[in-house]
Amino acid sequence: MSKELERSYPHRGCEEHVLYAGERRLEYRILVSHPSGEAPPEGYPVIYALDGNAVFHTLAESARLQTRKPHGYDPVVIVAIGYPSSEPFDMTRRCYDFTMPAELESLPKRPDGSEWPEHGGADSFLDLLQNEIMPMISGLFPVDSQRQSLFGHSLGGLLVLHALFTRPQLFTHYAAGSPSVWWGDYSLLLEQKRFSVMYPGLKLQRKLLITIGAEELDHMVEDAEKLPVLLAPLAAEGLQVSLAKFPQEGHVTVLPAALSRLLRFALESQEEAQ
Structure with a gap:
């Protein structure tokens, strides 16, 4: 069991939880923004975002604006x-x-x-998400199991793609911002090949969004643009892949635009997407 301490948070509708979790029982700050309305019958959609210290405020405020009724998305x-x-x-x-x-x-x-810091803990982190953080959120809110999203940027985008390719059942929406596909001499592409063979037999409906700034390093842009092509054969098998390339944005400045697009990706209905 994780040691959990709830703290007050100085912004309306937000709270902070401290978890000592994972194999190493390290400290994580879990920042939660409450939905701004009653839950739909099927429960609330949930967006899990990595690098919470960097993205929480922008994402929470964007969600607060974009879920305003009568024309906004579901809370x-x-x-x-x-x-x-x-x-x-x-x-x-x-x-x-x-x-x-x-x-x-x-x-x-x-x-x-x-020197590069210690690396290689992606699967342990996904275990933490799956076994500790997601059950905690399900205990706090009624959640819609068909609208569970994961977002990460840079190395976080790498983690999102690794999650899709190795645990496609875990989330329904995967959003990889400026993904570091180059990691480990492009070992992710070996995972992609195995995923492409395995995915049709799973009979899943999944969505992937890739975002990139047009002014990022050339190889980053090329890698982001290559992924939809590699995954295109899976469109008939239930995998919807989209690419959002933002002009005049670099590796850091692209983040606010990516977070805004994330909300549309995660929350729009099938009818709105058409």
Whole structure:
């Protein structure tokens, strides 16, 4: 069982939970924005967002605006998973949580010349999500099992794709922002090949959104654009893939635009999407 402490949070409709969770019983900050209306009959959709310290406020306020009635989307629970850090991105913790094992020789030099932090904990982090965080949220709110979304940016986008390719049953909507497909000498593409063989037999309806800034590094843009092509044969098998490329945006400035598009992706009905 996780040790859980609820704290008051200084913004209306928001709260913070502290979990000592996962294999290493490390501290996580779980920031939750309450939905702004009654639950639909099937329950609330939930958006789980990585790098919670960086994205929570923007995503929560965007959701508050975009779910206003009578014309807004259904109310949504926002769950941002962060760390006990004063920085928007905890580079050490996220490097471990969001990456698959990789040989150091396969990783590029870091911009500041420092050593790569410990890495390779993606599956342990997904276990934490599946076995501890998601059940906690289901205990707090009635949730719609058919509208469960996961969003991550950069290495977080890598984690989202790894989750889709290895645990497609876990979420219904996967949103990978500026994904670091290059990690581990493109080992993710081996996962994609196995996923493409396995997915038709699962009989699932899943959605994938990939976002990228047009001014990001050329290889990042090329990798993001390549993924929908690789996954196109699965359209007839129930996988809907879309790419949003934002002009004049770089790796960091693209985040607000990606978060706004995430809400439409996660919350619009099938009828609205047509």
